[in-house]
Amino acid sequence: MTRLFRAAAVSACAALVLSSCGGGDDAAEEPQASPSVTTSPSPSSTVNVPTSVELTEVGADLSFGDSATVIYEPNQKRGSVLELTVEKAVQGSTDDFAGFILDDYTKKSTPYYVDVKVENVGESNVGGVPVPLWGVDATNTLLPPATFTTTFRRCPSEKLPKKFGAGKSFSTCLVFFAPDKGTLEAVSFRPNQDFDPIEWTGEIKTPKPEPKKNKKQGKKNN
Secondary structure: OOOOOEEOOHHHHHHOOOEEOOOOOOOOOOOOEEEOOOOOOOOOOOOOOOOOOOOOOOOOEEEOOOEEEEEEEEEOOEEEEEEEEEEEEEEOOHHHHOOEEOOHHHHOOEEEEEEEEEEEOOOOOOOOOOOOOEEEEOOOEEEOOEEEOOOOOOOOOOOOOOOOOOOOEEEEEEEEEEOOOOOEEEEEEOOOOOOOOEEEEOOEEOOOOOOOOOHHHHHHHO
């Protein structure tokens, strides 16, 4: 499965900065959220894969709940083998960010909350770095996960623990913003442009509409 992707525009990414206007549980001094645009890690034969571990085939199409076993190198000095599980995705609302000041780019975006689990099935420590997953929208644009300087309790998007060695596991929730009221179509592991991505797809839960009040019932109650 070879697919053509384009990264979210840097100018748009730079515009996605959420500052707290105070007064909420999620608020703290100068909290911000912005997509993390960094150099992608690249698989390498220098990473030792335990004999008991089988890597997932590149280009694999997976469903939410499935796991993929991949080589992950946050930089040239270290790398390990991770088991990534995309558990579920939920469509959010910009109303969830009531404690933040939203710029125009963010107001026109649709937030999605993706629960993931990461387990280090390799031999080395790869702690303190972002979870290596991206969102993919309907235009095949890669969406980096948002980063926060304070806890966003609706979906605490966190980096891997500083100490994340062999046998360690970690669960978190990633926030992806689909621009222009877009939709999240998949979650992708794509460490570099030449890598045929591993993708997860499935049913994305949407918020239930609030029940309409019965006018007659309302009058009776009054």
